[in-house]
Amino acid sequence: MKRALVTGSSGLVGSAAVAHFDRLGWRVHGIDNNLRRDFFGPDGDTARNLERLRRDTRQFEHLSLDVRDREAISAIVERVRPDLVVHCAAQPSHDLARARVFDDFDINAVGTLNLLEAVRQSCRETPFVFMSTNKVYGDAPNEKPFRETATRFDFARREDRHGIDESCQVDRCLHSMFGVSKLAADVLVQEYGRYFDIPTVCFRAGCLTGSAHAGAELHGFLAYLARAILEGRQYRIYGYGGKQVRDNLHADDVCLAFEAFAAAPRVGAVYNMGGGRENSISVLEAITRLEELTGRRLHTTQVDEPRRGDHICYISDLRRFKADYPVWTPTRDLDDILKELVARP
């Protein structure tokens, strides 16, 4: 029986990965210490996902470990000797990172190094999947020329229509502390590929979502928006008049990308990963559609100042991943995703 080791296994992407590989008949070992609750308070609590996984999976072992605990991580990798590592544990918030600089870097950068080195010591043939982020590009995507419509910003030039590709610069721009810690991890993952010849991949993700997301104001764009509408919360729109655009991908579709990579791994691979243009939406457009779906009105406050380093329009160019893994294509369109988010209990 194949074995997967998933970190951040109670979070959005990690819990989807546990369920996905369990369905495929793998034994899955998950590492998560619910630090998301510490980051974001009760909104971020992932205990509900862990309960669901314990109830619904067949071959799942939960380990309440911290990826910063180098000895424990090394021991567990040595014991499990996984056939696949999916590393999703993170401090995931662009904005929170400034208040938790050491936690952010220790978890995102050093935690990733702990896992990489453990894999090198115990199972260097094992494909290593790292959930990176589009924030590694800092605010460089904002240098593109934009046009403004009634509801969104979009790229002005035809050649930018497919969105941001992997050649986008990663330095000489503003990142946020989160962008820096993730970029450090991203480069480490590439280096363990190129230098040590381990099959590693960085998926630089746009917005990922699904009903398993413990949406909080500081992380989880659509999940938090749906929560705000359903619970009658005041929603703050930060800058750009709500016309900033994100592409959104369901966590289950991210898992299909993991599966495709695991079946045909490469060394030191880097791919942008997201919903692409079809699954792109602005804050204003998302509010309108969620209001239609729920029949409720969202109470909003406009904050003039955008989030520091926030993208004006970000759409992942998926052509490189699709060319290397033609088997992969997103299965959930944006409306499916929005319906799922407002249908949750």
Ligand SMILES: NC(=O)c1ccc[n+]([C@@H]2O[C@H](COP(=O)([O-])OP(=O)(O)OC[C@H]3O[C@@H](n4cnc5c(N)ncnc54)[C@H](O)[C@@H]3O)[C@@H](O)[C@H]2O)c1
């Ligand atoms: N959700 C998105 O929109 C998005 C976008 C781009 C990149 N990503 C990346 O994808 C990955 C997964 O994101 P997500 O949305 O599932 O986040 P999430 O917060 O839902 O899941 C991360 C999980 O990791 C756990 N965790 C945090 N620190 C830990 C530690 N030190 N030790 C053990 N567990 C720890 C948390 O408790 C949480 O359950 C992250 O690396 C994130 O940066 C996410």
